Amino acid sequence: MLLPYTLITAFTGAFFVYLSGKISEKLRNFLGFVVSLALLILVSLMYTKIGISHTYFSFLNYPLVLRVDWLSWFFGIAIVSINIFAVIFSFSDMKDKKRLDLFYLLMFLVNAGMLGVVLSGDLISFYIYWEIMSWSTFLLISFREEGFSAGLKYIILSIIGSFSMLVGMIILYSQLGTFDIAIIVEQMDMLSNGFAFSILILFGIAFGIKNALMPLHTWLPDSYTETESPFTAVISGMLTRMGMYGFLLILFVVMGVNRYILLAGGKYSFVLSWLGAITIIMGTFIALLQNDAKKLLAWHGIGQGGYMILGIAYGTAFSVAGGIFHTLNHAIYIVLLYFSVGAVEYRTGTRNLNNLGGLIKKMPVAFLGGLLGISGLIGIPLTNGFVSKWLIYKSLILNRSPFLAFAALIGTWGTILSVYKFLHNIFLGQLPLKYSNVKKAPFSMQFPIIVFSTAIILFGVLPGIPLGIVEKIMGKMGFKSLGVNIWGIASGTGSLNTLNIFFAILLVILGVYILYKIGFKSKRVLQEDTYAAGHYIPRDKYAYTTEFYAPLFDIIKPIFREWVSIFIEKLTGFGNNLSDRIRRIYVGDLGTYVLYIVLFLAFLIVSRWSIW
Amino acid sequence: MVILYGLGSILIAFMVGILFAGISRKVKARIHWRYGPPLYQPLIDIVKLFHQESVSHGFIFDFGIFFSLTGAIVTLFFIPIGYIVPLHESGGLLVVLYLMLIAPFGIALSSVEAANPNASIGISRKFILALGYEIPFLLILLSVMTYYGTISFVEIVEMQRESTWGIISMPITGIAFLLILPAMMGLKPFDLIGAPQEISSGPEVEYGGIYLAMSKIQHIFLIFINIALFVSLFLGGGAEPLTFFLKMLPVFFIILIMSTIYPRFRIEQAFRFCVRWPTILAFLGLLLVVWR
Numbered sequence: 001m002l003l004p005y006t007l008i009t010a011f012t013g014a015f016f017v018y019l020s021g022k023i024s025e026k027l028r029n030f031l032g033f034v035v036s037l038a039l040l041i042l043v044s045l046m047y048t049k050i051g052i053s054h055t056y057f058s059f060l061n062y063p064l065v066l067r068v069d070w071l072s073w074f075f076g077i078a079i080v081s082i083n084i085f086a087v088i089f090s091f092s093d094m095k096d097k098k099r100l101d102l103f104y105l106l107m108f109l110v111n112a113g114m115l116g117v118v119l120s121g122d123l124i125s126f127y128i129y130w131e132i133m134s135w136s137t138f139l140l141i142s143f144r145e146e147g148f149s150a151g152l153k154y155i156i157l158s159i160i161g162s163f164s165m166l167v168g169m170i171i172l173y174s175q176l177g178t179f180d181i182a183i184i185v186e187q188m189d190m191l192s193n194g195f196a197f198s199i200l201i202l203f204g205i206a207f208g209i210k211n212a213l214m215p216l217h218t219w220l221p222d223s224y225t226e227t228e229s230p231f232t233a234v235i236s237g238m239l240t241r242m243g244m245y246g247f248l249l250i251l252f253v254v255m256g257v258n259r260y261i262l263l264a265g266g267k268y269s270f271v272l273s274w275l276g277a278i279t280i281i282m283g284t285f286i287a288l289l290q291n292d293a294k295k296l297l298a299w300h301g302i303g304q305g306g307y308m309i310l311g312i313a314y315g316t317a318f319s320v321a322g323g324i325f326h327t328l329n330h331a332i333y334i335v336l337l338y339f340s341v342g343a344v345e346y347r348t349g350t351r352n353l354n355n356l357g358g359l360i361k362k363m364p365v366a367f368l369g370g371l372l373g374i375s376g377l378i379g380i381p382l383t384n385g386f387v388s389k390w391l392i393y394k395s396l397i398l399n400r401s402p403f404l405a406f407a408a409l410i411g412t413w414g415t416i417l418s419v420y421k422f423l424h425n426i427f428l429g430q431l432p433l434k435y436s437n438v439k440k441a442p443f444s445m446q447f448p449i450i451v452f453s454t455a456i457i458l459f460g461v462l463p464g465i466p467l468g469i470v471e472k473i474m475g476k477m478g479f480k481s482l483g484v485n486i487w488g489i490a491s492g493t494g495s496l497n498t499l500n501i502f503f504a505i506l507l508v509i510l511g512v513y514i515l516y517k518i519g520f521k522s523k524r525v526l527q528e529d530t531y532a533a534g535h536y537i538p539r540d541k542y543a544y545t546t547e548f549y550a551p552l553f554d555i556i557k558p559i560f561r562e563w564v565s566i567f568i569e570k571l572t573g574f575g576n577n578l579s580d581r582i583r584r585i586y587v588g589d590l591g592t593y594v595l596y597i598v599l600f601l602a603f604l605i606v607s608r609w610s611i612w
Numbered sequence: 613m614v615i616l617y618g619l620g621s622i623l624i625a626f627m628v629g630i631l632f633a634g635i636s637r638k639v640k641a642r643i644h645w646r647y648g649p650p651l652y653q654p655l656i657d658i659v660k661l662f663h664q665e666s667v668s669h670g671f672i673f674d675f676g677i678f679f680s681l682t683g684a685i686v687t688l689f690f691i692p693i694g695y696i697v698p699l700h701e702s703g704g705l706l707v708v709l710y711l712m713l714i715a716p717f718g719i720a721l722s723s724v725e726a727a728n729p730n731a732s733i734g735i736s737r738k739f740i741l742a743l744g745y746e747i748p749f750l751l752i753l754l755s756v757m758t759y760y761g762t763i764s765f766v767e768i769v770e771m772q773r774e775s776t777w778g779i780i781s782m783p784i785t786g787i788a789f790l791l792i793l794p795a796m797m798g799l800k801p802f803d804l805i806g807a808p809q810e811i812s813s814g815p816e817v818e819y820g821g822i823y824l825a826m827s828k829i830q831h832i833f834l835i836f837i838n839i840a841l842f843v844s845l846f847l848g849g850g851a852e853p854l855t856f857f858l859k860m861l862p863v864f865f866i867i868l869i870m871s872t873i874y875p876r877f878r879i880e881q882a883f884r885f886c887v888r889w890p891t892i893l894a895f896l897g898l899l900l901v902v903w904r
Contacts, residue, residue, distance in 0.1 A: 059831055123826065272738045358727060360672060367672075371721070380717070381710050393706050402754040402898055409709075409754075416713065417739050420720060422733070430727040500699055503620070504689055509682045512826070516678065519661075521821030522668040528726040529667070531817055537729065544732035551880040552740045563761075 003054045003066040003119055006042040009035065010115050014108030021101030029091055032104055039115070043076045053121050053182070062179055065121030070473045071253065072118040074324070075238070075245050078331055079118070082110045082237045089339055090230035092442040095345055097228070107231060109136040110239065117242055123169045123179040130165070130242075134158045137239060140231050154219040161206035168202035171195060185254055196255065197264050202490030203250045203402035206274070212241025212302045213309055215564045224298035229342030232294065236338060239330035244308050244327050251312065252477040254321070255510035261315045272313035277407035280304030284414035285560040288421070289310065289553060291349040293341045296422055297334065300377060303411055304330045310408060312390045316399060317479040317532060321393030324470050329384040329459065331521040333376030336452035341367035343441035343449065344426055351421065354546045358431025358527065362438040367427045369449035374419035376456045381411060381501050384459035387467070390496055421548045430543040431527065439479050461502045462486055614647025618689055624696070624853055625688050625840075626778060627830030628860065629842040630655050632839075636868050640695045643872050654832070658825050666821025669726040673818075677826050683714025684833040691840045692769050694853035704763040712837070715830055716742060722823075723815040734814020737879045738805045744886030745795040748788050751894035755901045756845050769849035778846040785897030787847045791890040793867050795882065796838045798831070800871030802882050839863050 013035035021028035046068050053067030068076070087107070094100055099357045113136060116129030138158070142151030173179060175195055176187050188196075205216070214577040220240070224232055252259050262271055276411040283303025308330070311323025320475045343366040344359065372383065379385035389412065396405035440446070459466055464486035471484045483490045487499035528539055547553065585596075613644040628688050634651035641648025666671045668674055669744055687696040690708045718739055759782060760768045779786040795802040806814040843849060850856030877885065 181892065212623045360725060361670065378713070379710065380713060381707060386710060390706055395655045397706075397754065397757050397763055399760065400758055400761075400902070402758045402902060406750055406754055406898075409750045410747060412745055413750075416717070417743055420739060422718075424720075424724055424732065428721070429722040429732050430729070496707070501686070501711075504686050504699060505682055507615075507618075509678055510733075512681050512685075516674070516822055519825065520663050520665055522666040522674075522822060525667045525669060527669055527727045532727050532728065532730065532812065537727075539727075541727040544729040546738070548732075548736050549740055551878075552743070554882060555880065555883065578717070 004056050009038055010112030014105055018101050018105035032087050033518050036087045039080045040084050043080045050369050065127045068123035074469055075118045079114045079238045087232045088228040088444050089448045093442045106136045106140045122180055141223045141227050150222035150226045155225045156313050157209050157219045161209035164202045165206035168199045207243040207246035210466050211305050217302050221298045225294045233335040233338045237335040241327050269315050273310055276306045276310030277353055279412035281407055284411045289416040291353050297337055316395045318391045318395035321470050322388045326388035327500050332455050333373045336369050337373035339449050340366045343445045347438050353425040354428045357429045357545055358541050360427040365446045366441055370423050372453045372456045372485055382460045387463040401512050425545040434542045613713050614698050617696050621693050625836040629836040633839045640872050661825035664821040666823050672727040673722050676718045679829045680715045680718025681826050684830045687711040687837055691763050692766050694850050694856050707762055719815050726818040730811040730817045731815050733811050734805050743800050743881040745792045748792050748894040750892035752785050752800055754787050755898045759901045769844050771881050772848040777848040784893050788890045788893035794871050797835050801874040801877050802877050
């Protein structure tokens with residue numbers, strides 16, 4: 001009974017939070033926290049009951065089933081953990097904003113929808129929860145007036161994806177006569193290769209849109225930028241990755257890895273891998289050109305999504321493990337980064353990278369979050385992002401796909417440039433005078449930042465904790481064992497030992513510290529007390545933030561443009577033009593219309609004559 | 613044993629690096645028709661810097677420089693200097709690739725906590741140049757790893773010892789690596805990061821005393837690591853630390869002479885150079901390896 005109770009808590013909780021908001025603000029916040037905590041506990045309890053399923057309703061003789069396996073638990077626990085911290089973060093971030101009851105209602109509905117998606121054991125439930133999730137997301141993206149067009153973009157693409165998925169479901173039903181995923185898995189052998197391929201393409205469109213795989217990514221940058229920070233954390237951390245869940249479900253649970261790899265001569269795997277690789281490169285390098293902190297991170301969200309897709313599309317044990325693990329890691333650091341930006345925006349009122357700077361002394365916790373977040377995003381050793389990327393690279397190199405590996409690796413170097421600009425322009429360099437009285441972020445913002453920072457280091461030094469669950473997921477999908485240890489991977493073809501690296505770094509940094517203590521003691525001076533070769537550096541005048549990589553931008557700007565958006569804009573422009581021309585036929589003058597009729601009759605007569 | 617090996621590789625790298633720094637000053641002086649300082653001058657400089665006063669701008673200013681030096685030293689542990697290789701089964705070349713990031717990243721964090729625009733400009737140049745040379749560098753590493761079919765550093769060296777050196781089996785790739793080595797080490801045509809006349813030594817502008825000493829030590833290790841990478845990947849490493857050193861010497865001289873006779877690039881020239889010739893060569897090399 002655990003499964004239906006979880007969903008009942010999620011859905012009724014959303015409405016109770018909404019109603020309590022009508023009574024008092026404090027009650028709503030308290031209830032919101034209680035509901036998220038209850039969900040966290042309920043999903044954690046499922047750990048002991050992996051494998052159960054429960055038929056909760058019968059719809060036109062089709063049983064609707066809930067079930068939990070390792071894959072859904074993995075995603076479920078991530079969803080509820082991110083939700084609880086997003087709710088905590090929102091207490092101060094959203095304090096003085098309007099229509100808050102609606103905000104919390106939608107936030108909990110999105111959460112409930114996502115839980116429903118990962119827990120549903122048949123395609124009808126899957127589709128229903130998927131739609132609840134998409135529509136509440138649409139309302140949340142267009143929550144602020146500025147976000148309306150972004151929301152519209154999102155929902156149009158989302159509807160395209162939903163219909164594509166629906167067609168796929170109907171094909172499956174027409175061939176196999178069931179919606180139950182467990183039965184579909186058993187009967188998959190009966191499906192011919194042609195149908196299997198078309199299903200993969202149809203579901204691939206739906207999940208590719210959700211996971212912002214190029215060229216279906218156009219909804220993402222605006223949506224991430226225009227939403228409120230707590231919800232940006234949810235949408236970037238987990239909601240976008242529902243696409244990953246879908247891909248994993250359809251490729252490895254339903255289809256099975258052996259069949260997927262060989263399908264259509266491996267073309268599906270090949271195309272999906274390369275789309276992932278292109279997404280990595282374009283996403284990260286377009287991110288480099290952004291000046292809005294949230295937009296920069298949004299483009300990284302696209303790029304990192306490329307790593308996950310590349311990992312699972314490549315289809316070897318290591319790369320799939322890397323893809324799954326990267327989903328979790330990405331969720332952790334991107335949520336942390338959005339919290340950090342949210343805190344800065346809350347205190348300074350801007351997130352424009354050209355106007356900020358030097359906030360490190362003013363907001364140390366937000367800086368810590370930013371620093372660890374970008375370290376994870378780059379994948380510096382001992383942060384979580386490193387292990388998952390290592391798995392993907394290793395698998396690509398050892399299976400002789402160096403060009404895919406190059407795309408993935410060069411993406412990392414593009415990431416370094418842009419996230420360093422992000423960190424530098426917000427926290428380092430010169431502090432503009434107008435921010436000299438900025439206060440620290442409130443505790444309800446600092447607490448989530450500290451928790452997620454800890455998670456980055458913990459999963460970086462001891463990657464075995466989450467990788468153990470990833471290995472169980474992989475075992476269910478029929479992969480061979482990875483050789484996961486608490487400190488990393490022990491396999492014949494090159495193992496990874498993060499604990500070794502950790503202790504090496506610890507010892508060396510201790511040695512360096514002793515060396516520092518031996519030397520002449522340094523004197524603390526103010527940030528502005530600097531040397532400029534005899535010149536005077538006036539405050540507030542020489543902040544080197546705008547066009548941080550100007551010489552590089554001139555070179556790469558013509559290449560890394562939003563080609564897909566440009567194409568769509570051209571297309572809509574062409575359509576507008578064409579319609580405009582057609583409209584001009586109707587001048588509204590009776591004489592002209594008579595002339596049209598005469599001309600048309602003349603045309604008919606002439607054409608008839610010519611035929612004869 | 614591991615700790616002893618670790619100390620050993622630090623000591624070797626430091627001594628060799630100091631020697632190279634001394635030689636480079638001497639050779640440059642001879643080319644300029646001067647006598648130049650004695651060979652051990654860089655060591656004297658570092659010892660002197662330990663006793664000089666310095667200023668600090670805050671926690672990250674200190675931590676960044678520790679982190680940078682730590683990154684350089686830990687990278688060193690992965691490089692097989694003869695039989696001395698403290699951390700050989702911990703992720704291989706891919707980890708080295710990432711650890712090499714830490715040194716510049718630490719400097720980048722540390723130097724800009726001070727509100728000095730010169731440091732910011734220097735770091736921005738450093739990252740642009742890094743992107744420029746990483747493109748061919750990644751292609752080169754991928755060629756090597758694909759050719760030998762492993763990501764383990766030690767195995768690559770052993771396989772070369774059994775058959776031929778990497779430079780013979782992959783000559784184009786080796787040449788591409790030689791072309792970007794000065795950029796990776798920040799030597800003459802590419803010394804725009806800390807250009808003293810333009811931006812007051814860039815990232816190092818706020819460093820004095822112990823900080824400058826650490827920055828210099830870090831740079832010395834970096835020179836050692838980059839040449840050692842070339843020797844291990846293309847010249848078959850060395851069975852003994854001594855043979856390893858003997859193989860490093862000619863590589864160092866080639867780079868030194870290249871760097872002494874060229875004037876400084878501007879940043880966009882440097883970037884364009886890196887993504888043009890070395891990249892084309894490295895790409896061809898990778899194509900050859902894949903088609904083989």
